[in-house]
Amino acid sequence: MSTEGRTAEATPAPLESAGFVRLVSSADGDALAATGLLARAIREHGTPFQVTVGRTVAERTERATIGEPEADDATIVVGSVDADLEATRLAATDRAATLEAAELVRELGESPDPVLALAGLVAAGSEPGAGESEWVLETARDRGLVDRRAGVAVPTADPVDGLAHSTRVRAPWSGDPDAVRDAFSGLELPEPDALGTDDHRAIGSLVALDAVGAEDTVEASARSIGRALKPYATPEGPFATVGGYADVLAATARTEPGTGVALAMGHGVDRAALEAWRTHGRRAHAALDSASVSRHDGLFVLGIEDGPVETVAEIAVAYRSPEPTVLVVGDGEAALATRTDESLGSTVEAIARALEGDVDGLEYDDGRRRGYLRYDPETDDSTIIATTREFR
The missing domain is CATH 3.10.310.30 (Diaminopimelate Epimerase; Chain A, domain 1)
Structure with missing residues (x-):
């Protein structure tokens, strides 16, 4: 049962000459984003590859060792595996796997998608641009891919839909779109595509008050809701905000990993991913209730x-x-x-x-x-x- 909890030495040389690459990912948003970054880079190189998701250490170990590999095959595992497995490992116990994957992609001579990388960092619990991830945020800003604004980090333009199903927010109305709509009734909001800065600011204020003012809330909720406010909007991204993207990655990783892999690889499954995210959010909040x-x-x-x-x-x-x-x-x-x-x-x-x-x-x-x-x-x-x- 022994596992390797630290990141193994990850060098690009095996990937550059590999005839086939096997990618095995943990079932979480950070690992899924990291896997997507790597898969995109390998695809650009024209190297055949396969991606699978393993929920447990045993599953990932089995998937990384199945079959008879050729001499020039390479295996990358994002997450913990049995310690004696010969593979490049991004263990993600001390550092976001997304950041390690982004650096590996750069060493391969490719440019990692900064919006996907930022979403992975958020899924890992990191603040975008903090510490050694500053270059990721600056790259996204320089390319006009993100813009910080007021409001809450949800994946949809419609704040009612976004907040009802978000797992980054917990308030008395979570999991219930009608209850969210009732809570917003006094704000007199325009249609989602017409929301302005003042509207987003009003939404953020109401959500913060409801999150920290709930009957069963705890002190930590103030810090938690603070991380969901003032999101990075993604005008050209698959979802409305970086934090919302992270929420969808986490949901699909745990409930529909095939959809999650396709999403992380940029295969245009945004609608299917959102449906999985909605179902996931409803089930999570109902279970907590x-x-x-x-x-x-x-x-x-x-x-x-x-x-x-x-x-x-x-x-x-x-x-x-x-x-x-x-x-x-x-x-x-x-x-x-x-x-x-x-x-x-x-x-x-x-x-x-x-x-x-x-x-x-x-x-x-x-x-x-x-x-x-x-x-x-x-x-x-x-x-x-x-x-x-x-x-x-």
């Missing part, structure tokens, strides 16, 4: 019957959890999310190791601030919760 709750020292536990466990955990830790780490337990799967700077990679692996002898069908995945477990649905929730508490 009906979740059972228990609080422990350092850990907030939610039980859900149906819904994307990782997304529910991320929304909860951002807006609803009084503890720094959230565990969401569903039907045969569970997810961890944290708002601390501590990587959950070693924690999730330790939990998996502790459960291995007692839980059938156990697989796991790790990330910078998230973790995922999949197991036999007959497993008692208390087993997962008790073991997780030992490590949190």
